[in-house]
Amino acid sequence: MRSIEVRGLTKRFGDLVAVDGISFDVEEGEVFGLLGPNGSGKTTTIRMLVGLSRPTAGTAKVLGYDLSSGIVEAKRRIGVVPDSSNLYEELTARENLLFMAGLYGVPKADREDRAEELLRAFGLSGRGDDRFGTFSRGMKRALTIAAALIHDPHLLFLDEPTVGLDVVAARSLRSLISDLHDRGLTIVLTTHYLEEADHLCDRIAILVRGRVVGIDTPEGLKRSADEEPVIEVTFGRSAFDLWPRLSERLPGSGVFLLEGSRVRITGGDPSRVLEEVFEFSRGHNLGLRAINSLTPSLEDAFVRITGLSPTVMAKEKGGKGV
């Protein structure tokens, strides 16, 4: 059964087309990722699907309810975690959960139990009476997700769940999302972290400039990049200023700087690529350290499908949670 059906969904802001006639389905029980750089239309798509923004054109059904006529009914069954943890700083964790329970019509008799259950499940039972404003970023994020689950939704939207979190908090949150998935909850998440999408999602739609440019399982997307060889080269010193010259020498390949001394090359004739790399390294005295042939990652698939550099995505929001 399908949890979401999107057909030709479009959103324009004046002359700007934020979402350009996208179509996709989300099956019940799957984790579906919307992956793309800033401005690709991920958040606008989510905002339309949760009823915060009206589509300019196209249709969408969420849990069988048409967005144009049944959004209030759909809202009863969906939970939404926005990209910022915007619960009420002045209220305690428990008060925030009870308030949300009331808003979503959880019966009064069940609210306390449900709040306790979620505080326990999210490792916050000892902090229930502390004000939200005193929480760390990771705890705020966890409570924001707990608040979205207070009414036991069938479908959960997570907008950039780990952005701004440190590595430990991001890992813990990802494990929490996996647990929710294991319990059968349908999850739609947006992320610009490729590894996060790879790790969590059953299927991924890649969005660029408001359009879906690829949609498949992470493995399927990787297979699409498998036709091209991927070579990772590590130099003895930084190639930061020089790598564009290597790119010029390899016109049929994609050359991306991963770190100062590490470069990834996709596509092209492998023997010619290796020849050029050796010559380039000798010519600029870079001290070649290692050359590895890689199985394509989601990053490679992303690069192949979008033509964008994966580093652009990582830098955009300045997050640490890779």
Added chain:
Amino acid sequence: MIQDDLRCIWLIAAKDMRTYYLKPPAISWGIVFPLAWTLAFFLRSPGDFEDLVPGLIAMTILFSTTAAEAVVINFELRIGSLERLLLAPVRTDAVLLGKVLGGFLFGLLMTSVVTLSTVVGLRLRPDLAALIPVVLISLLVYSSMGALFSVGFKEVFEAQTFLNLPRFLMVFLCGVVYPISAMPEGLQLLSRVLPLTYTVEGLRTAFFSGSSSPQTASLVLVGFLLIFIYPAAKILQKRFE
């Protein structure tokens, strides 16, 4: 659906009371300003102070409700939690009405304190049947006006600054600072299209009787309520399109 909306209206107002009533802008504009205004009037003419009571109550209603609205709406617009309310399975209008009720209750609290202290302190005998409807409708009118001016802005200071234009215009033209009959004809006409003029008239009639009827003032104020609340709801909807 209506039951959900009503529950949501009350929950939002109750949450706003706990969350925002002690925020600095609410205290400065909603509590300190009306008290300072009262003190200034008292020091100016302690002998005629009871004549000024309707005007003071009117200004307390005006400033407390509008200040509270700027706080309960703009704080949430800034941190994005108003969006969270709009994600709930209720209509946008219900969220706005919850916000208006939050301002109404803050105003009711402040107005009750000012009214009770002046009535008891000066041993006044207002006509409660006239006083209560005028006060309650006025609280709704200015709370809605505050909402209308707040939904268009993101920051509390922006809304407060913009609100000062109608607030001070009304204060100076409602007949409290200067009698309307002594104003130039143009300003007299202008004063007739300002809601505070009717609040002051209704309150004066409630306290001292008078030529105008409190029912007429209440009816005109209901008109203003509709004029403010409808566009406020539309602007809020538009913000999230």
